[in-house]
Amino acid sequence: DAKTTQPNSMESNEEEPVHLPCNHSTISGTDYIHxxxxxxxxxxxxxxxxxxxxxxxxxxxxxxxxxRKSSTLILHRATLRDAAVYYCILRDVxxxxxxxxxGTILRVKS
Amino acid sequence: GAGVSQSPSNKVTEKGKDVExxxxxxxxxxxxxxxxxSLGQGLEFLIYFQGNSAPDKSGLPSDRFSxxxxxxxxxxxxxxRTQQEDSAVYLCASSLGRTRGNEQFxxxxxxxxxx
Numbered sequence: 630d631a632k633t634t635q636p637n638s639m640e641s642n643e644e645e646p647v648h649l650p651c652n653h654s655t656i657s658g659t660d661y662i663h664x665x666x667x668x669x670x671x672x673x674x675x676x677x678x679x680x681x682x683x684x685x686x687x688x689x690x691x692x693x694x695x696x697r698k699s700s701t702l703i704l705h706r707a708t709l710r711d712a713a714v715y716y717c718i719l720r721d722v723x724x725x726x727x728x729x730x731x732g733t734i735l736r737v738k739s
Numbered sequence: 740g741a742g743v744s745q746s747p748s749n750k751v752t753e754k755g756k757d758v759e760x761x762x763x764x765x766x767x768x769x770x771x772x773x774x775x776x777s778l779g780q781g782l783e784f785l786i787y788f789q790g791n792s793a794p795d796k797s798g799l800p801s802d803r804f805s806x807x808x809x810x811x812x813x814x815x816x817x818x819x820r821t822q823q824e825d826s827a828v829y830l831c832a833s834s835l836g837r838t839r840g841n842e843q844f845x846x847x848x849x850x851x852x853x854x
Binding site for chain 2: 663665667671672673674675678716725726727728729730
């Protein structure tokens with residue numbers, strides 16, 4: 630499976646935008662980029678996914694580099710509830726399992 | 740609608756005993772996954788079901804681990820002769836299918852402690 634690299638941790642102030650980076654230089658042409666997050670004491674939760682074009686949903690935006698070797702998850706206005714571990718995942722070529730890395734611990738300060 | 744449910748939420752067992760963990764996926768979801776999360780290993784894939792078949796069992800750590808799914812719905816993960824290193828949170832997820840775009844919905848997990 631192609632791997633991703635994320636910073637170990639990031640900190641943000643409440644009500645400010647947060648940009649969470651992810652590098653995936655070995656991504657293949659048919660790998661989707663998925664983001665999940667895990668709040669304390671809960672199972673992971675889907676955030677967003679994309680292939681080539683930037684994507685927006687009610688939770689976040691996903692900006693994908695033109696060469697697809699990196700992407701950025703954007704939370705437009707961080708809240709305390711957004712404090713979680715954020716995982717950037719390249720979906721397995723067979724389209725089933727998710728391969729989780731260490732993720733980025735996001736801390737949000739009030 | 741109801742999400743993925745798992746039972747029990749917590750299980751404490753003695754080393755050497757067998758345990759069964761149950762997962763009820765979202766109704767209509769044909770794909771079901773088991774993962775586990777331990778302090779030392781992070782989140783790791785165990786097994787994937789499509790319907791009642793398990794085309795990918797590559798993550799099961801040993802032959803003490805097995806899983807089945809019946810009626811295309813409920814799944815049970817069984818750990819025989821539990822060891823202390825089996826202590827972890829066992830997470831179940833389901834999705835509509837196996838295509839790359841389908842998001843996985845996770846349950847709250849079962850925390851297993853082996854004494």
